[in-house]
Amino acid sequence: MKRLKATIAYDGSGFAGYQVQPDKRTVQLELMNVLKTIHKGKVVQVVASGRTDAKVHATGQVIHFDTAFSIPMTGWIKALNVLLPEDIRVNAIEEVDASFHARYHTTGKTYRYKWNRSQIISPFTRNLMVHIKQPLDVEAMTIAAQALIGTYDFSSFCAANTAVVDKVRTVRRLEFEEHGDELHMIIEGSGFLYNMVRIIAGTLTEVGTGKRAADELSRIVAATDRDAAGKTAAAHGLYLESVMYES
Amino acid sequence: MKRLKATIAYDGSGFAGYQVQPDKRTVQLELMNVLKTIHKGKVVQVVASGRTDAKVHATGQVIHFDTAFSIPMTGWIKALNVLLPEDIRVNAIEEVDASFHARYHTTGKTYRYKWNRSQIISPFTRNLMVHIKQPLDVEAMTIAAQALIGTYDFSSFCAANTAVVDKVRTVRRLEFEEHGDELHMIIEGSGFLYNMVRIIAGTLTEVGTGKRAADELSRIVAATDRDAAGKTAAAHGLYLESVMYES
Structure with a gap:
């Protein structure tokens, strides 16, 4: 075999x-x-x-x-x-090698979340990006994101109905890229809790639209309570971009 | 009204x-x-x-x-x-103006035809471009295309089962653009016969893969016979890009 x-x-x-x-x-x-x-x-x-x-x-x-x-x-x-x-x-x-395991041996994953900020979204990308019409303060989102980089208990960013006990994860990279009308969030970490990337994307969107202050993120992490964070962003903006293994 | x-x-x-x-x-x-x-x-x-x-x-x-x-x-x-x-x-x-008519008053149209030349096509563009794996000689396609610019009887580039009698049309512009793995054909004309853009795309593809010589196009036009031209390219590569009206 x-x-x-x-x-x-x-x-x-x-x-x-x-x-x-x-x-x-x-x-x-x-x-x-x-x-x-x-x-x-x-x-x-x-x-x-x-x-x-x-x-x-x-x-x-x-x-x-x-x-x-x-x-x-x-x-x-x-x-x-x-x-x-x-x-x-x-x-x-x-x-x-026969000992390789796609699930157990991961050392990290990168996800990308895509928004489209055009006034009218293209029919060709409607299932590939999340349309957001309100202006986004990307600088505020970038500042807010810094509080999520590191090793924390991410309970606030985990779907409430999960059986996972240890909710400590490490976010190694969290940054934004602008490509014309598109805004991408790239997040790399040791592993992610259920809905974690989408809850981070949703919460940072609320910072971007001014609904939350950029300095609120540390308090949200510290709360270890799903209700402290923002809405779960829509699924169709999310991409699993790469999976890392020990080489 | x-x-x-x-x-x-x-x-x-x-x-x-x-x-x-x-x-x-x-x-x-x-x-x-x-x-x-x-x-x-x-x-x-x-x-x-x-x-x-x-x-x-x-x-x-x-x-x-x-x-x-x-x-x-x-x-x-x-x-x-x-x-x-x-x-x-x-x-x-x-x-x-109440006299404007979207169909009768057109003075021209532009279509774009998109191919994707990557080894493995992205699942995200599978319905938006036509995948072609054979290498294409875009220079030969561009040379061949020159014979189609002008006013001709385009019967060779018209689906056989059409009721239209006058098959004379004017192609004003016909050029190729390369965007990484993507190849686009842009064609502008006074009007187009049924399947005309797709038959032109299909025939120029055959020049691109070396199945036909670049200097064959004048003879194909002169034949005024659908059988003289190449295959009709797939529908999902075609875009109606703009419609012109007298201003």
């Missing part, structure tokens, strides 16, 4: 999220269906770095699976992309 | 084309439904510069309609965009 690690992209618009759910179209189900076809009906388990929610996109999700087949890596990419629906693409694949 | 001219954009992916057809989702039907709502149940006719086929996009389609309502133009844009589905957007609206 060989263990293969693949880097995949998907447009989350047409999926009920990454993980298999009964009677729903999910990324994992599409991957498993294709691997089953390639393996002549044999079920192949697929492990991802983590789930993504309905409508959330990925440009650099990582998965692993095991196979007895000896196909060159370029052959794997071609075969998978021919069989997969066009809203999932395999961009890279490599053989890894 | 006032006559209003609106410039609209739509993502053609979810439509069976512009024009109303029984039991199909079309752009015209969505526009008429919204205008009917605004006009409290009264049917309002909508006239476009011309039809676009299923999957074809528009960034600058022009329509006109008549209304007895006195709403400021910014109010019209807001009302229409609130009521329209997100894959249609109204980008501009203005009051015009």
Whole structure:
């Protein structure tokens, strides 16, 4: 058996999220269906770095699976992309050590959140960015974001209905990029709690529109209370951009 | 009554084309439904510069309609965009003379055709560009295109099943733009026959891949025979970019 690690992209618009759910179209189900076809009906388990929610996109999700087949890596990419629906693409694949685990061995992840600030959003990007018409004070958002960089208990930025006990995470990078009408938030961390990136995006948006002060973030972190933070930003602005592993 | 001219954009992916057809989702039907709502149940006719086929996009389609309502133009844009589905957007609206006609008074149109030449197409643009993996000789395509600029009988570039008798049209501009992996063909003319832009795109692609010589285009035009030209390029690469009127 060989263990293969693949880097995949998907447009989350047409999926009920990454993980298999009964009677729903999910990324994992599409991957498993294709691997089953390639393996002549044999079920192949697929492990991802983590789930993504309905409508959330990925440009650099990582998965692993095991196979007895000896196909060159370029052959794997071609075969998978021919069989997969066009809203999932395999961009890279490599053989890894049998001990590699896409989920357990992550050392970090980068997410990108995209807003579009044009007066009228383009019909072509309606599912790929979140339209925001109010002017955003990006400088205030950048200042506010500094309070989130570091190692903290991020309970205030975690969906209330989660079973995770240890809510301490490290945010290594949190910055904004402006590309014309687009505003991107890039966040890199050791790992993220459920909805953490979207709650951070939503809270910083409230700073951007003047609803909250830029110096409020430290108090929100200290509160360790979901109610202290802002709204959860919409799913369709979020992209899983890369997953890091020990090299 | 006032006559209003609106410039609209739509993502053609979810439509069976512009024009109303029984039991199909079309752009015209969505526009008429919204205008009917605004006009409290009264049917309002909508006239476009011309039809676009299923999957074809528009960034600058022009329509006109008549209304007895006195709403400021910014109010019209807001009302229409609130009521329209997100894959249609109204980008501009203005009051015009009652004699203006979106279809009869056009003096020209510009279309853009988009190819993506990356090895693996992004899942996010799969419905917005045509993926082409073979290398394209853009210089040969540009040279070949020169034979199409001018006033000719474009019968060779017209779908065979058309009722139009006069197939003489003027192409004013036909050029290529490269944006990284993207290749765009921009074509401006007095008017276009059915499938004309897509047959030109398909034929020039065949020059680009070396299947046809760059100097073949004059002979193809002279043949006035659909079979002399190349394949009709896929619909989802095509954008109606602008419509010109006498000012």
